[in-house]
Amino acid sequence: MSNAPVHHCPALFLSACSSGQGKTTLVAALARHHRRQGRRVRVFKIGPDFLDPMIHARASGAEVEPLDLWMVGETACKAKLHAAAGASDLILVEGAMGLFDGTPSGADLAACFGLPVAALIDARGMGQTFGALALGLASYRPGLRFAGVAANQVASARHAEMIAAGMPATVPFLGALPRLAEAALPSRHLGLVQAAEIADLERRLDAAAERIADSALARLPEPVAFHAPAALEPPPRLLAGRRIAVARDAAFSFLYADNLRLLEALGAELVFFSPLADAGVEADAVYLPGGYPELHLDRLAANQAMHRALRAHVEAGRPLYAECGGMLYLLERLVGKDGDAARLAALLPGEGRMQQRLAGLGMQALGGLRGHSFHHSTMQGAPAPAAFGTRQRDGAEGEPFYRHGSIRASYLHLYFPSSPREAAALFLPDAGGAAGVMAP
Incomplete structure (x- = not known):
């Protein structure tokens, strides 16, 4: 007590x-x-x-x-x-x-x-x-x-x-x-x-x-x-000494502060960058959260320096975790609701298309991690999924989870404190020995 x-x-x-x-x-x-x-x-x-x-x-x-x-x-x-x-x-x-x-x-x-x-x-x-x-x-x-x-x-x-x-x-x-x-x-x-x-x-x-x-x-x-809950054990410092670059700007802003606090509690040093405005990024791992890339297609497409920096990051075998809008940014092409299209980072095979109606909604789990899906886009030509989420409502198969080289990506917005070890595995090149779908 x-x-x-x-x-x-x-x-x-x-x-x-x-x-x-x-x-x-x-x-x-x-x-x-x-x-x-x-x-x-x-x-x-x-x-x-x-x-x-x-x-x-x-x-x-x-x-x-x-x-x-x-x-x-x-x-x-x-x-x-x-x-x-x-x-x-x-x-x-x-x-x-x-x-x-x-x-x-x-x-x-x-x-x-x-x-x-x-x-x-x-x-x-x-x-x-x-x-x-x-x-x-x-x-x-x-x-x-x-x-x-x-x-x-x-x-x-x-x-x-x-x-x-x-x-x-x-x-x-x-x-x-x-x-x-x-x-x-x-x-x-x-x-x-x-x-x-x-x-x-x-x-x-x-x-x-x-x-x-x-x-x-x-x-x-x-x-x-x-009333206060029983005291919780602090998470293991699985990310000690690792620098994680987190995208945060008008196009990528769907971030739980709890996720960032958990990464720091795991030992990570966090730095922030803008795929819209910055020319490069240098870190042990990159976190691309969700947001509104479809509203900033021209600027995201024009920033070729950032594309090259992310490609160099991935080619060096460093982890890149992307969710929802962050994943769309990694595709070869994204088509907006009005038909306007842009070639983006091209680090993940496939094309994204914005839809007029909701294409995914609901709570889901990915291994021990919990989160949710909420998106108006679909993807074509993506690689074969490494795993699938599980719908909280009925236990049915949910959103695909992709592994492509050092990229891990999904439509899911994950709440990292729900499984700190699996959250850490997303940002480790060898998954740190962690079990679950995040391991290579």
Whole structure:
């Protein structure tokens, strides 16, 4: 048992009846509102996500970490919440999809840690029927700590009255939120536009905070007791003395900070480089994360010096690990949604093509590593896979994992702390003796 003290901190889990209800804007508004009141706010995001946390980090002024009972694990989630509670005045957790969607669901996590749940429902085109949906959310899982329901996208005072009139007395009504056109967050095919690309993001966040300041949701919630997990053993220093170059720029930004911390805990020295702007890279291993290479085809194609540097790296037998967008950059050719095409690094055989619809989605494991797939592209002419991921939902075969010389690549976004030894193996030329699909 841990001897760490129990920390008490106000906390709220923001969920909804489905995706697209406005959760991210509301959580960002609440984070900015409380930050403007002088409070230290920590925001967490349920499940795998890179884009929403960028927004919340700007809104709260603090790093945003993932929580997920399967990918991150209950013990690590417990540790994250306990640490945040000891250093914060408020914890906000944004759910994913609907409250009860997925296994485990957001409701499972809220129940596990005793988080009060506030649900958001987009009320456009709806009157008293809103109350029936609210009652269903509140009563579907007895025992869940349910704080109430808020109506979003409410058109007028009369519309708010209709919604309130249909609310059951047993379900707390947290108020009607107006349509916030001036605070809307722009999106594209993989979700929200990256925070760094929204020129007036600060204005939008402040506007959203001002519009919800008088709502019941903006009140400081009751404290929750957060207990510390048992102490964990530090990871073995399998990467001691190794220098890993991590791509990080507008084209490659889908990075879990937890992944970088784990690599450092394994002993690695991290340096960062830009495939868009830099002329070279020199390291023992290279990490190409996901992102938006399809939005930067011309610049990526034009940077021939970087192509040559990466080719020299691979020809020297040094590991290069690439995931999703990073893997697309290694292909011979990438075709965008509008048919524009570019020859890229040409270190991995095949061609990538962006699709109008989602081509891969869901939690998967690769050996002991856990992660997720979310992409709008397909590949043709790739080498034969060395292994396949395993879908968390049904155990079926998932995304291919490729080994091509010293390149290891997949569509999967892996969460390294889920299996530190296998994560280290991705960046070792001989896999360091580690077992599993990462070994040569």
